[in-house]
Amino acid sequence: MAVLDDIRPLGSQLERSYEVYVRGRLKFRVGQLVYVAFSIDKRTMGFAFPREERAALVASEPEKFAMPSTSDLRFHWVHADLAALDRAEARELVVDAWRMVVPQKLSRAYDLAHPMGPG
Template identity: 75%
Template sequence: MTGIEDVLRLGTELERSYPVHVRGRLKFRVGQIVYVAFSLDETIMGFAFPRDERASLVAGDPHTFSMPSASDLRFNWVHANLAALDPSEARELVVDAWRMVVPQKVSRAYDLTHPDGPG
């Protein structure tokens, strides 16, 4: 079971990433791009995810993952039930979402300093 605290530190430590609160919701951004956001009750984590892969992610584990609302389907976005994730899986999703919004050289530098993955 994962809680927001399991990914909070990671989101602040990733290069170019910073937390913001928008209408009471915690979000992580790189520049103006949001790559992770939490529901008001902090039970759902929305995250950047390749649009062409999200249907198979959701179909493979519908208890954990769900599609975003109809108004957000145009974005590269998926929702996860935090309670259904283990902390390492949640951290991996955050890092992968972050990779989608940073330059490749920043992502490669992270790989050099974290050879065992997010953590």
């Protein structure tokens, strides 16, 4: 089971990433792009994910993943139940979401510095 404390340090350590609170919700951004956001109760994590792949992700593990609200369907976004994720899986989702909003050179540099993944 993953919790916010498993993810928060990672989001703060990723290059160009910073945390903000918007209407009581913790979000991680690169520039103005949000790549991870948590519900107010911190049970759900929304994260950047390729739009064309999200239906398959949700269908593969509906106990873990859910489609975003109708108003957010236009974005590259999906939701996850933190309690259904293990720590490593949650951290991997955060890094993959971060990769969607940073230049490829930063993503490659992260891979070189972390050959075993986000851990």
